[in-house]
Amino acid sequence: DIVLTQSPATLSLSPGERATLSCRASQSVSNYLAWYQQKPGQAPRLLIFEASNRVTGIPARFSGSGSGTDFTLTISTLEPEDFAVYYCQQRSNWRWTFGQGTKVEI
Amino acid sequence: EVQLLESGGGLGQPGGSLRLSCAASGFAFSNYAMTWVRQAPGKGLEWVSGIIGSGGSTYYADSVKGRFTISRDSSKNTLYLQLNGLRADDTAVYYCAKVAVAGGDPFDYWGQGTLVTVSS
Numbered sequence: 623d624i625v626l627t628q629s630p631a632t633l634s635l636s637p638g639e640r641a642t643l644s645c646r647a648s649q650s651v652s653n654y655l656a657w658y659q660q661k662p663g664q665a666p667r668l669l670i671f672e673a674s675n676r677v678t679g680i681p682a683r684f685s686g687s688g689s690g691t692d693f694t695l696t697i698s699t700l701e702p703e704d705f706a707v708y709y710c711q712q713r714s715n716w717r718w719t720f721g722q723g724t725k726v727e728i
Numbered sequence: 729e730v731q732l733l734e735s736g737g738g739l740g741q742p743g744g745s746l747r748l749s750c751a752a753s754g755f756a757f758s759n760y761a762m763t764w765v766r767q768a769p770g771k772g773l774e775w776v777s778g779i780i781g782s783g784g785s786t787y788y789a790d791s792v793k794g795r796f797t798i799s800r801d802s803s804k805n806t807l808y809l810q811l812n813g814l815r816a817d818d819t820a821v822y823y824c825a826k827v828a829v830a831g832g833d834p835f836d837y838w839g840q841g842t843l844v845t846v847s848s
Contacts, residue, residue, distance in 0.1 A: 653832075668834055677836070718763070
């Protein structure tokens with residue numbers, strides 16, 4: 623299975639700052655990478671698919687980039703509601719894997 | 729509006745069984761693959777199982793293969809997950825999710841989750 627490694631595990635920032643989250647795949651996933659946000663007690667929410675396509679309704683401050691094995695989720699200006707855990711995900715041969723998550727905390 | 733509502737969680741005995749259900753509405757259920765994802769307490773997300781729209785093909789994580797069975801009933805717009813041979817490490821919140829038609833097949837809608845606790 624393809625392993626996704628996210629870094630850092632925790633990102634301590636303040637509202638208004640820029641957040642840069644990394645996801646590295648153990649082998650190429652082309653651009654088939656998604657990003658999710660999860661807040662405590664809630665289900666995950668899809669933010670980005672195909673590495674850089676933002677889901678309808680997701681604010682423009684969220685952007686994704688990368689291809690192959692290295693991907694980045696950027697939150698340009700952190701809002702208070704953005705403090706959460708973020709997961710990357712890929713699918714290969716009808717098996718999905720998630721990264722271990724990056725917690726963005728105040 | 730797409731809605732997914734899981735049920736069937738609860739306390740299961742080691743070696744026992746549970747059946748989870750996920751009632752879907754707001755989309756053409758039989759046209760979409762569906763999946764189950766779980767999250768152990770305080771841990772990350774783990775994909776468990778997936779099934780194509782017709783139900784003709786199913787897929788499982790190695791950790792549950794041979795013990796869990798995914799199925800769907802399009803007449804009831806319901807997804808199921810039969811959990812047999814329960815183990816303590818199956819304790820988790822189980823989410824059903826709709827698979828989007830997009831590269832990489834991401835999960836665009838999720839239920840609220842149902843908690844399975846395996847303990848004697």
